[in-house]
Amino acid sequence: MLIGVPTEVKTDEHRVGMRPVGAEVLVKDGHQVIVQSGCGIGSGFPDEAYVAAGAQVVAEASEIWERADMVVKVKEPQPAEIAQIRNGQYVFTYFHFAADKELTTGCMERGCWAIAYETLTDDQGGLPLLTPMSEVAGKLSVQEGAKYLERPFGGRGVLLGGVPGVEPGHVLILGGGVVGTCAAWMAAGLGAEVVMLDINVERLRRLDEMMPANVRTIYSDPEAIRERLAWADLVIGAVLVPAAKAPNLVSRSDLAFMRPASVVVDVAIDQGGCFETARATTHRDPIYDVDGIVHYCVANMPGAVSRTSTIALTNVTLPWARKIAAMGPEALAANDPHFANAINIAGGRLVNAPVAEAHGLSCDSLDSLLVNA
Ligand SMILES: NC(=O)c1ccc[n+]([C@@H]2O[C@H](COP(=O)([O-])OP(=O)(O)OC[C@H]3O[C@@H](n4cnc5c(N)ncnc54)[C@H](O)[C@@H]3O)[C@@H](O)[C@H]2O)c1
Incomplete structure (x- = not known):
């Protein structure tokens, strides 16, 4: 199979869909890899490393879209990319179709196989290609929160770890899942006093056992x-x-309970946020003030630590890219229901029910398409 990796074009996106070692492994498997020049720069992987791994470096993204059987990316295809997708091409990336009707109908019209990282499942009921980004965002949330607590950024001027003779900062975490757990480890490691709230008592029980005092x-x-x-x-x-x-x-009136110049980091902003006053911000302009409370609501936090995020993401995506390259998505989906869940569009046919429902589109059954294939 010919596998292509373009440079990400979404604003502020510095991750890349494949590391040089990914190209090396796929080439050893007997495939060809072409990457766009500069695709890895934002994550610290130069063109020479891809060449040394056996990949071919090409100047233009158009050559990738034109030649590749499978395109491996990070973010959902942007309009200029959608226009270049070929009929029958496999596109393996994050899509988040439910949030974007134009993207959905665009990928259907191009007749591609849209294989979405975010809907691939595992035996534990998790989303293994989404988890690493939640881990990154959770750890980063404390780092960003600590920074914006500094007085020059508008914060209370509190050092989370305190010092001898001065009490540490107080960190409240709403939600004890992947993001909340990673945030708690970071905040606890810095020496802060941490409280985690969740509605799942079983989860609280487990957290209580595993977390420090x-x-x-x-x-x-x-x-x-x-x-x-x-x-x-x-x-x-x-x-x-x-x-x-x-x-x-947390409603706007609840902000009145908070200490002046305290900081909110609403990681859940990609799902609308759990603060009424949250609105999505960017890395270039990450914070704003509401009623004297600093709000940080960056919707793509992992992009700020692109090297760590690229490595964490590609650690989990490469094994699947290898399986797709070896078997093709049809055979792989017929053998593996967790992979089948990742297929949102199969040769232009929408096969993901929640996406179809979100946009009022009709949904085909992947099973029936595979049987007829
Ligand atoms: N901004 C970003 O860059 C970024 C990056 C990664 C993830 N996220 C987002 O972070 C959020 C959390 O992701 P996750 O992977 O930790 O999810 P998760 O499913 O692992 O954890 C969510 C937790 O929230 C708890 N919960 C649900 N309702 C609650 C309530 N009313 N009160 C308290 N707790 C409640 C659940 O019981 C669960 O333990 C998601 O919205 C995810 O999309 C954002």
């Missing part, structure tokens, strides 16, 4: 949230109700 768990209800808002220097929003908009846990 400076992390406490509390059942999440409006009273607990109000009480802890008044206590916190930094609040991290990390809730998720799968396939739904984030629940609104």
